[in-house]
Amino acid sequence: MNDLKPDLSAVPQSRAAGAALIAGGGVYFVAEFIAAAAWTDPPYSYTYHFVSNLGVHGPATAFGQFMYSPLAWVMNTGFILFGLAVLTGVVMLRGLPGRRWALVATAAVLAAGSTLVALFPGSSEASALHGLGALAAFGGGNALAILLGRAHRLLGLSRRLGRALLMLGTLGFVSLVVYLTVATGTGVLIGFFERGVIYPFLVGFIVLGAALRRPAHDIAVAMR
Template sequence: MKRTTVLAAGAFLVGGVTYLAAEAIAAFGWTDRPYSYARNNISDLGIPDISPWHAVMNTGFVVDGTLFVLAGLGLSVLFEGRARWIVLGTSVVHGVGSIVVGLAHASVDGASAPHAAGAGMAIIGGNLVLLAAGRYGGRVGAPRWYTIGSAAAGVLGLAGLALFLGDTGILGGGTFERISVYTIIGWEIVTGATIFAQRRLTKSR
């Protein structure tokens, strides 16, 4: 197993866990009123005027985005031709979008144009990475359960985004937004863990 692949796995794991930890800390420190994962948007945690731990959440966005770009670069070398550029391109779009979200936080009056653009890049780009993993993962030895799961998660994430933007009122807006984001975060962690597990299995043979 290439060293770049192992480093990519570590970046995915650290990035995903960092994001979840930053979100949990910022939500726990919410003092104005109880923070609701179902009703409140994720970006609310990064607004200085209403989130005491906004710096933690925004740092989580930036760290995860940066590590995702690096991980995508590390994994892209496993592929050839168009697949390589699709994996790398979608990873960069997601990572840069996440960084923009952290640097150009929203406000109580709504999301600024840079923040909205960054969020769109992060969510759409990230779920396209999942679809790419489902389409091309088998070429580099990924197990079938992983490729099917990646593709399914990507479809679910994009569906969650559509429902969030549609403001259907079926569930709280935060629920659908989190569906569109947690598919990516969950995939990061599963991908990192899967790579490490395969590496350990290979060494034991």
């Protein structure tokens, strides 16, 4: 049964990495809330409007939606800081032989995608770059959650948390399929399903970050 026990000597020194992952998810949620609260005429809808509409100052109309985000710069700054924080957190992880390159590369795709979303707002003429960035962020975020879940033992985390991360990433990909087909095609609850793509991996990063911040002794107890 020794192979089921955590090797604490191999547990990454990841408290700073955990803080960065928590910050990444937190920055996103806070920026979204502030930008949405400032959009009052008409009120912003979390279920109807695209997320990236919050990054368009406007007023403008694109993709069949009216866009007017008075604090668009807050959302766009949040997009960039979120991606950079997650990438920083993954880079700071240690003790991941054979998997580090895949995790860092996937986090880089997420960071690059969220940066493109911020630099090329949804109503701009460069909407192709915006769309590319959104797909990179969607895919990179959920793939990263899955990869981190598969590396739970190397990270010194419980199998339960590993399975949770796998489930969250899978849920995000399922939501992405619905978003790109049913929701985008009909416009029904498009904001809801888009958040179904994003929120799972955001929650996963925050929970993972909190776990990485725990003392090594607590990690050992959790893994028994």
